[in-house]
Amino acid sequence: MRKLSFLLPWVFMLILTACGDRAELEDLGHVVVLGVDKAEDHQVAVTFQIANPQVGSTSQASAENEPPSDILTITAPDIVSAKELAQSVASRKLNFTHLNTMIISEELARTKQFHHVIASSTGDREMRREIHIIISKEKASEFIHANKPKLETRPHKYYAFMQDRWRDIGFVPDATINRYFERLSGELFLAIYATTTRSPKHEKDEDQYLAGQVPQQGGDPVQVMGSAVFKFGQMIGTLTGEETRIALFLRPKAVNRSVVASYPDPRKKDFRVTVRLLRVSPTDVKINVHKDPTEVKVRVPLKVQVIQIPSLVDYVLDLKYQEQLKRAIKESLESKANALVKKTQEQFASEPFKWYLFARKEFWTMKDYREYQWEKKYTEAKVQIEFMPSIESFGKQFKPPQIHEQ
Amino acid sequence: MIKISDGKLGVKEFTALVFVTIAIKGTDTTPDLLIYAGMNASWVLPIFFTVFIFIPLLILFPLMKKHDQGLLELIFRLAGKKVGILICFLLFLVILSSTTVNSRSYIDIINTMYYPLTPLTLQYFLFLMVCYFIAKRGFESIGRASSVMVWYLVVSGIILLFSVWKKSHWLNLFPLAGPGIIPLLRDGAAYSSIFGEIVLLAVFLPFLRSYQDFRKASLIGFGFSAFWVAILCAFYTMVFDYPSVEYLNYPYHQLTRVASLGGLITHLDAIFLGFWVIASVLHFSIYLYMTAYIFARTLRLDAFEPLLLPLTGLILLIGLIPDNIITLNQSREFVIFSASAIVFFLPLFLWGLDRWKGRRQSEKA
Numbered sequence: 001m002r003k004l005s006f007l008l009p010w011v012f013m014l015i016l017t018a019c020g021d022r023a024e025l026e027d028l029g030h031v032v033v034l035g036v037d038k039a040e041d042h043q044v045a046v047t048f049q050i051a052n053p054q055v056g057s058t059s060q061a062s063a064e065n066e067p068p069s070d071i072l073t074i075t076a077p078d079i080v081s082a083k084e085l086a087q088s089v090a091s092r093k094l095n096f097t098h099l100n101t102m103i104i105s106e107e108l109a110r111t112k113q114f115h116h117v118i119a120s121s122t123g124d125r126e127m128r129r130e131i132h133i134i135i136s137k138e139k140a141s142e143f144i145h146a147n148k149p150k151l152e153t154r155p156h157k158y159y160a161f162m163q164d165r166w167r168d169i170g171f172v173p174d175a176t177i178n179r180y181f182e183r184l185s186g187e188l189f190l191a192i193y194a195t196t197t198r199s200p201k202h203e204k205d206e207d208q209y210l211a212g213q214v215p216q217q218g219g220d221p222v223q224v225m226g227s228a229v230f231k232f233g234q235m236i237g238t239l240t241g242e243e244t245r246i247a248l249f250l251r252p253k254a255v256n257r258s259v260v261a262s263y264p265d266p267r268k269k270d271f272r273v274t275v276r277l278l279r280v281s282p283t284d285v286k287i288n289v290h291k292d293p294t295e296v297k298v299r300v301p302l303k304v305q306v307i308q309i310p311s312l313v314d315y316v317l318d319l320k321y322q323e324q325l326k327r328a329i330k331e332s333l334e335s336k337a338n339a340l341v342k343k344t345q346e347q348f349a350s351e352p353f354k355w356y357l358f359a360r361k362e363f364w365t366m367k368d369y370r371e372y373q374w375e376k377k378y379t380e381a382k383v384q385i386e387f388m389p390s391i392e393s394f395g396k397q398f399k400p401p402q403i404h405e406q
Numbered sequence: 407m408i409k410i411s412d413g414k415l416g417v418k419e420f421t422a423l424v425f426v427t428i429a430i431k432g433t434d435t436t437p438d439l440l441i442y443a444g445m446n447a448s449w450v451l452p453i454f455f456t457v458f459i460f461i462p463l464l465i466l467f468p469l470m471k472k473h474d475q476g477l478l479e480l481i482f483r484l485a486g487k488k489v490g491i492l493i494c495f496l497l498f499l500v501i502l503s504s505t506t507v508n509s510r511s512y513i514d515i516i517n518t519m520y521y522p523l524t525p526l527t528l529q530y531f532l533f534l535m536v537c538y539f540i541a542k543r544g545f546e547s548i549g550r551a552s553s554v555m556v557w558y559l560v561v562s563g564i565i566l567l568f569s570v571w572k573k574s575h576w577l578n579l580f581p582l583a584g585p586g587i588i589p590l591l592r593d594g595a596a597y598s599s600i601f602g603e604i605v606l607l608a609v610f611l612p613f614l615r616s617y618q619d620f621r622k623a624s625l626i627g628f629g630f631s632a633f634w635v636a637i638l639c640a641f642y643t644m645v646f647d648y649p650s651v652e653y654l655n656y657p658y659h660q661l662t663r664v665a666s667l668g669g670l671i672t673h674l675d676a677i678f679l680g681f682w683v684i685a686s687v688l689h690f691s692i693y694l695y696m697t698a699y700i701f702a703r704t705l706r707l708d709a710f711e712p713l714l715l716p717l718t719g720l721i722l723l724i725g726l727i728p729d730n731i732i733t734l735n736q737s738r739e740f741v742i743f744s745a746s747a748i749v750f751f752l753p754l755f756l757w758g759l760d761r762w763k764g765r766r767q768s769e770k771a
Contacts, residue, residue: 020523021521021522021523021524097673125518125520128663129660129663129664130663130664130666130672178573178645181647181650181653182646184650185649357575357578360577360581361577363580363581365584366585366648367586368581369581
């Protein structure tokens with residue numbers, strides 16, 4: 001008995017270390033970006049970008065001529081079977097545990113098949129619900145092939161950094177699979193919109209672009225701007241960068257804390273004033289479901305930091321001018337917001353602002369809320385949006401230095 | 407100052423034991439049932455359970471105090487030998503079936519979420535073996551182990567909530583009543599045996615130092631457990647939102663996958679898995695011990711620890727019968743309903759007997 005009790009721990013050590021599911025680190029091929037395209041016969045063309053862990057690390061020397069990643073495309077009925085098929089090409093065991101970005105072509109997103117692909121994929125235990133969804137204007141495989149960032153050798157680092165930047169600037173929404181699943185009953189879901197193709201367009205307002213339209217010279221091939229709008233699991237349109245920003249402003253919980261934007265100069269019509277907008281407290285949404293049409297009152301408190309005044313008008317020391325500037329910003333924001341609300345009411349017949357959460361609050365049971373049919377009521381709702389900017393600071397000079405001509 | 411062990415548990419150990427027995431239910435497949443019944447208001451159900459279970463407890467505790475006996479002794483004393491054996495056997499069936507069904511569902515979780523390639527039979531075998539070893543050490547060790555581990559479990563739980571805080575949205579909890587007050591109350595009663603262990607744990611009174619310790623520990627442990635399950639359910643809804651949360655098989659394990667501390671510290675699920683496995687092993691060793699104890703008492707045996715091994719084997723064999731978790735969940739629902747009835751009516755029955763006997767005795771006198 002004593003001998004047995006001495007032996008037993010050792011036996012357990014052997015079997016308890018999960019040999020059945022062991023994974024050798026050396027043996028794994030980490031897929032860091034997944035692209036999905038439409039293929040014939042309800043199939044999908046899945047593009048895997050597999051990271052090469054040696055590049056960009058201390059063992060670089062032993063892999064000097066290897067590229068940072070390998071890209072391969074497989075056509076199969078679904079993502080998991082594509083992964084299995086890809087194994088006939090890839091030497092290492094493909095693994096999704098570090099997958100953070102999924103790129104889906106607009107062509108696929110506009111079909112009903114999109115939901116089937118996403119919804120079935122999360123049954124796989126390696127697929128996390130925190131994967132970001134990017135909709136590419138061109139084919140996803142072309143997007144992945146074209147994306148060769150100059151300063152980021154390792155692809156996962158590129159996406160990790162970019163996702164932080166996007167969240168900061170708010171031209172694109174923070175879109176994950178989890179959030180997509182939240183909004184399947186008629187609410188609008190916004191996904192990140194990106195492209196590597198170019199169709200430049202000149203706009204006076206610097207953020208009225210969609211991906212691919214930003215006038216750019218040099219730099220990386222990928223442009224990320226605006227959002228793809230989904231309703232009932234299908235892409236039905238796009239929002240420009242500016243519209244996306246406004247939509248994020250109107251949401252109750254801020255993901256982007258501060259954005260920099262320019263607004264028309266109220267005193268010199270040719271110029272614009274550049275300011276930083278800070279969200280200090282959550283947007284206040286009040287919905288009156290007892291009225292017909294439904295009344296929605298939205299108040300967005302904002303702190304404004306004036307950064308640049310290219311017209312050199314003295315908005316700093318002159319309090320009357322200051323008031324004028326504030327009103328100009330307020331009016332500009334409100335008219336854009338109203339236009340966006342109108343667009344969502346008429347074009348999409350639903351809202352991307354997460355206001356359904358506030359509508360839900362007005363009901364006692366889920367059944368009552370469903371019977372109310374918020375999305376339908378929203379299309380006719382009377383929406384009142386009020387931005388409440390308050391100018392907090394003016395940068396680090398009292399006023400722009402003036403030229404004194406004799 | 408080292409106290410010599412007297413083989414009995416105090417308040418601290420028993421509170422921890424109650425917590426490990428009940429609070430872990432927020433992390434297995436129980437929330438699936440709660441969300442299915444309570445929709446986005448699933449977090450209200452644990453609170454209702456507590457209220458419903460409190461009624462039999464209020465009847466049972468004074469009885470136990472009056473006779474100063476554990477549940478099983480009380481049954482024999484009040485119901486006589488023959489009926490006592492019948493009731494105890496019924497209790498044994500309840501605890502055996504819930505141990506079997508629950509342990510199998512835990513293994514299903516581990517199999518689906520973490521080790522899909524390792525044979526399920528092997529995982530189940532190992533799991534029950536470890537539980538058996540802990541149960542074999544005796545009730546005192548289980549209590550001690552629980553009281554040591556409970557702090558780690560609570561702290562890891564708080565870290566989990568903290569790490570999903572940013573992804574949660576309290577507005578998701580609305581509309582507050584979910585399916586409506588009446589359905590909530592109805593399901594609160596029907597499923598209340600999910601917390602019914604607190605009545606069954608009363609069999610352990612002889613292992614405690616005093617009745618006062620027992621009552622205090624039961625109530626504190628029970629209160630905290632219900633609170634913890636409610637908090638977890640609320641977080642499932644707050645992070646995944648209803649109806650999306652309804653499609654999740656194992657919400658706790660999905661929650662650990664979502665958890666992250668900042669952008670750098672992600673993939674925390676393996677850490678939480680460790681704590682969870684420790685908690686489940688403790689949980690099932692308590693169950694095993696309880697099964698063996700009730701069985702021994704039914705047959706009026708004094709030594710019950712030799713029964714642990716054959717019972718473990720039995721549980722393993724029965725647990726391997728269902729093919730997958732869906733068939734399992736249906737049998738689980740049946741177990742819960744029937745157990746609800748037993749847990750609820752047993753104390754009432756005992757109380758009635760006690761009144762009746764008391765009257766007869768006073769008539770005799």
